[in-house]
Amino acid sequence: MNAEPARSPMTIGDVLGLLRPEFPDITISKIRFLESEGLVEPERSPSGYRKFCDADVERLRYVLTAQRDHYMPLRVIRQHLEARDRGESAPPLGAPRQGPAEPDRRRPRTLVAADTTAPDPAVRLTRRQLLDGAGIDEALLARLEEYGLVRRTGAHYEGEALNIARVAAALGEFGFEVRHLRAVKAAADRQVGLIEQMVAPQLRRRSRGAHEQAAEAAREIAALSVRLHAALVGAGLRESLDR
Numbered sequence: 001m002n003a004e005p006a007r008s009p010m011t012i013g014d015v016l017g018l019l020r021p022e023f024p025d026i027t028i029s030k031i032r033f034l035e036s037e038g039l040v041e042p043e044r045s046p047s048g049y050r051k052f053c054d055a056d057v058e059r060l061r062y063v064l065t066a067q068r069d070h071y072m073p074l075r076v077i078r079q080h081l082e083a084r085d086r087g088e089s090a091p092p093l094g095a096p097r098q099g100p101a102e103p104d105r106r107r108p109r110t111l112v113a114a115d116t117t118a119p120d121p122a123v124r125l126t127r128r129q130l131l132d133g134a135g136i137d138e139a140l141l142a143r144l145e146e147y148g149l150v151r152r153t154g155a156h157y158e159g160e161a162l163n164i165a166r167v168a169a170a171l172g173e174f175g176f177e178v179r180h181l182r183a184v185k186a187a188a189d190r191q192v193g194l195i196e197q198m199v200a201p202q203l204r205r206r207s208r209g210a211h212e213q214a215a216e217a218a219r220e221i222a223a224l225s226v227r228l229h230a231a232l233v234g235a236g237l238r239e240s241l242d243r
Helices: 012-019 028-036 054-070 074-085 127-134 138-146 160-172 178-204 210-241
Strands: 156-158
Touching (some): 012 028, 012 054, 028 054, 028 160, 127 138, 127 160, 138 178, 160 178, 178 210
């Protein structure tokens, strides 16, 4: 019986398509980051393009599973992979770790590294947790702080910093530098100021629940503003590309 033929080398886009059904948050930038950390080492074509094999995909699947289901930091995952590469038996991943059913709001909880779910604004992250969770390096985080997109409170970062860092890294794949995002930050600051003006009368009320009502109204306005912004950008792009 003939052996099953080996699959042709895969591009990074092929790998993304294979992994995304199981890991919806995976991005090309995340795969490149894991490569830069030495967790996967695809071959390169003479022109420099990555060529992934089945073993590379399985290695990435192992890394992503360890992050998502077991909250393992990259340094521990690397130790497991190095042990496997040496032919040693790495510790089994075991059953997925269960997070707390209800966070304690009296004391902000700390997000574990590389949690791929949307961050809770009440979460607090260390610098290493933010770097691992967003899949970015120290240089990019330093630029995000320099331009005011990410801010640290004491020794920690708020939950929104994780989303901001992830999006900034994804935009970087399209050639955006952090300095290009200053206009987005300025527009967001103006929007915040406008929303504050709209809910100010509610905040001045002395009735019970006025503050909560103002906060809810602010969230609804913010959500509508995001939808409007997306619609306007989409309309503008269609007009520009149809010219």
